[in-house]
Amino acid sequence: MDRQERNAQFARALIELRSMVLGAAFGAGERLPETALAERLSLSRTPLRQAMDRLVDEGLLERVETGGCRVAQFKLSDIKDAIELRGVLEGTAARLAAERGMVPALATRLDEVLSELDTAVAGTLDFRSYQKFNAEFHDLLGRLAGSTILAKELERAGRLPAASPSSFLQGQEMIPDFRESLTRAQQQHRAMADAIRAREGARAEALAREHARLARANLEYVMRKEPALAERVPGLSLIAD
């Protein structure tokens, strides 16, 4: 039965179920019936339940007292907190990298990524490229201090709804104000790297926190002026305010 890789069914269940939840495939607070879902995904209840457990842990689902799970409800403040949390953790990663020195292998890659980002925002904006290298920048940042535990926790924080560094880079190239925002973000990227290199821990930390505030600004912008777009940002459909 294991013709495929090690736990293919579970992996599939996790990915599909997560994207279903984020994509608002279920109504607000709706309970998820295991049997039906399992059939719908054409796998058995066992790996599906594994996936549900995981999503509960990630915060997307919540266990209901009487049994089973339902999709979690978020207030706008929860999303803001999640972004703040990511900022704090990235700030810590930046500070520790400054204090301890960067992991050499990652440091050289960081420079390359920064260059790529520069060219992505220079001249005509290469949105796809920016998207890709921005994600890598934040991934590198998390691992730059060489702390496995911090990197893991940062990865987890990025899975909270709309808290990932890439959350607001989903087909937003059409928003005119957005171009400038990306330029500012890249300036902050550079400043963070400079601070880390110069062993300026406090500055690096403050910059990372401020950088996360851009995401918060985007969140507020989208919620206020482009509610239609809120559909496209992964977790925003879960907001009930």
Place this chain on the structure above:
Amino acid sequence: MDRQERNAQFARALIELRSMVLGAAFGAGERLPETALAERLSLSRTPLRQAMDRLVDEGLLERVETGGCRVAQFKLSDIKDAIELRGVLEGTAARLAAERGMVPALATRLDEVLSELDTAVAGTLDFRSYQKFNAEFHDLLGRLAGSTILAKELERAGRLPAASPSSFLQGQEMIPDFRESLTRAQQQHRAMADAIRAREGARAEALAREHARLARANLEYVMRKEPALAERVPGLSLIAD
């Protein structure tokens, strides 16, 4: 079969397995055979596997490529990072509580707990009482800002090995230097509460971080001067350095 509460088997599996792992019931990097373990705990593989998944997520176990799990190995630096992480998160909780104001209900309870801690360290040390109210103080701190997400993440961080605020309060009343450490800790508790009340966010954050450094100092003391005691602190048996 569900004569007991909702998922009793899983809960039991989780608690017992975690305490087994923390208590060094398994050798370094040993693989955990599911069938044998299930029989040993007299439950089926299903809830046991759930518990294992959870412990993997907590970081106590790690999945091995070929299948199954083994107990994770930690370097001393990992434990230090876990403590630092808790400090950062508690610092954020303190700062946000200062900036936003404390949740009223929790604020009054905080005062009571601080009084209890005062009397616990005054005169002859009431270690058991200190232990209990210290745990509650840190729990309150995590929820003081009213952020569910932050509280959850803080709770998670406390489950990393030896990172909980109570980790180094396990029967250490016999160490002479320790008494003074508790007094200093309580002074820091008071200072944090003062800062939060006065809306001094930066000070509150800094104090919380410094407070966590006490745990780090305890860690280093135990590892260097009382290796015998390292057996008694929950996660320290997992350190391979």
Place this chain on the structure above:
DNA sequence: TGACCGAAAACTGTATACAGAATAGCGTCG
């Protein structure tokens, strides 16, 4: 008409069965 009660259906948590992969043990060959 509306509320309460009871039976049936649906659903969850747990145990077990099953299939394929990994590992260990043993024999054989160099």
Place this chain on the structure above:
DNA sequence: CGACGCTATTCTGTATACAGTTTTCGGTCA
């Protein structure tokens, strides 16, 4: 005597069976 390969056992991942609980729906009574 040691290395290699084959087979048997063990173990994991997945599916399914089962028991008890929750929920729903229809009927009865006020």
